[in-house]
Amino acid sequence: MTVTRTETTQRRPRADGQRNRARILEAALRLFVERGPDAPFTEIAKQAGVGVGTVYRHFPAREDLIEAAYRSELDAVCAAAAELLEQAPPQDALRIWMDRFVDYWATKIxxxxxxxAVVAAGRDPFAQSRGRVDEAVGTLLAATSAAGVTRPEVEPDDVVVSLSGIAMVAPVLQDRDQVSRVLDLLYEGIRARP
Known part of the structure; x- marks a missing residue:
């Protein structure tokens, strides 16, 4: 049996294309946070080390790039849950991830x-955000509960709502030590009792 390649077959992006895309998203994220939605594509391209045509090839519209930059941060915070569980004991992974979530929220703000600008264009960049973050927290809570560290009845969404509240006030506090202490209080609140 001969397998023929059809025009509808999707090619995997080349490694250099994937690297370029990642650098573009990193530069765009930084510049959109610093300068707002009108950050010039030429500056994004310069900071990413690519030509402006490469930026437009990956992201034909500004809203495409903004949404992709936001989603790349969401992807990173969600992926961090499983990555941390591979690198550290569950109780440490959860607490480290809580700090990572506060950093993610600061970028989101x-x-x-x-x-x-993305919302004004009729898009919903947050459509699946909460569900994905709940899933990441659920992964961490399953591991910590199995290890006897956290209470099994703790709901992932309750933790996400609590973390979101802390993250929202973190910029106002302007004291990372206080943010860390508040996160410690939340962490202690979900721990299993002997």
Whole structure:
């Protein structure tokens, strides 16, 4: 049996294309947070080390790039849950991830104006965000509960809501030590009792 390649077969992106895309998203994220949604594509391209045509090839519209930059951060925070569980004991992985979530939220707040442009274009960049974060927290809680560290009845969404509240006030506190202490209080609140 001969397998023929059809025009509808999707090719896997080349490694250099994937690297370029990742560098573009990193530069765009930084510039959208610093300068808002009107950060020039030429500057994004320069900071990513690619030509401006490469930026447009990956992201034909500004809203495409803004949404992709936000989603790349969401992907990173969600992927961090499983990665941390491979690198550290469950109780450490959960606590480290809580800090990572606060950093993610700070970026999300920094992108508020840029994301507003995406919403104004009729898109919903947050459509699956909460569900994905709940799933990441669920993975961490399953591991910590199995290890006897956290209470099994703790709901992932309750933790996400609590973390979101802490993350929202973190910029106002301007004291990372206080943020860490508040996260410790939340962490202690979900721990299993002997």
């Amino acid at each position: 920094g992108l508020t104006e840029a994301i507003g």
